[in-house]
Amino acid sequence: KRVAIFISGGGSNMVKLVESMTGDHPARPVLVLSNNAGAGGLAKAAEMGVPTAVVDHRPFKGDREAFQEALQAELVKAAPDILCLAGFMRVLTASFVQNWQGRMLNIHPSLLPKYRGLHTHARALEAGDAEHGCTVHEVTPELDEGPILGQAVVPVRAGDTPDDLAARVLVQEHRLYPAVLRRFAEGNRETLRLSAE
Numbered sequence: 001k002r003v004a005i006f007i008s009g010g011g012s013n014m015v016k017l018v019e020s021m022t023g024d025h026p027a028r029p030v031l032v033l034s035n036n037a038g039a040g041g042l043a044k045a046a047e048m049g050v051p052t053a054v055v056d057h058r059p060f061k062g063d064r065e066a067f068q069e070a071l072q073a074e075l076v077k078a079a080p081d082i083l084c085l086a087g088f089m090r091v092l093t094a095s096f097v098q099n100w101q102g103r104m105l106n107i108h109p110s111l112l113p114k115y116r117g118l119h120t121h122a123r124a125l126e127a128g129d130a131e132h133g134c135t136v137h138e139v140t141p142e143l144d145e146g147p148i149l150g151q152a153v154v155p156v157r158a159g160d161t162p163d164d165l166a167a168r169v170l171v172q173e174h175r176l177y178p179a180v181l182r183r184f185a186e187g188n189r190e191t192l193r194l195s196a197e
């Protein structure tokens with residue numbers, strides 16, 4: 001299976017995904033694409049020998065469809081079987097998602113269906129949740145809404161700041177996403193549940 005990964009920033013999840021696709025793993029990375037030419041993850045991908053591309057969203061201003069056509073043009077060249085969004089911070093509209101539905105994954109830093117959207121760690125703290133975590137789901141046109149493929153749970157500790165929680169969750173994202181991608185590439189759609197070690 002050929003995997004393309006979309007990033008917007010440091011790409012720590014992308015690095016873990018690329019590192020996981022070795023040996024008898026049924027998938028290999030074929031492209032790392034960012035909407036941000038300054039994304040730190042692009043250099044990391046290049047160091048690991050993965051082809052990269054940039055499609056800056058800013059020249060398209062509000063024209064999401066034109067931006068997505070540029071994304072699609074890069075994907076046609078790379079011809080991936082699976083698309084992983086990993087810290088990708090642009091909303092993709094139904095027209096793009098429908099091209100990839102069933103073959104597109106995303107990682108979201110909350111225990112969906114709780115806390116769709118942004119500022120998930122602050123919202124979990126605000127709510128006084130005892131547990132928090134991350135979710136890998138199939139991408140559907142509704143934001144952060146698709147079938148859940150895996151979740152990892154972390155405890156919330158007294159005195160946690162949003163950054164403390166984000167760091168604890170990120171460690172689990174780095175475990176969860178590679179595990180879910182391998183199962184997905186093997187055709188296994190059973191939900192994986194992990195808890196912090």
Ligand code: GRF
Pocket residue numbers: 007008009010011012013014086087088107108109166170173
């Ligand atoms: C992290 O906050 C993570 O929770 C979310 O995207 C952000 C950046 O991730 N998935 P990455 O380091 O770019 O993978």
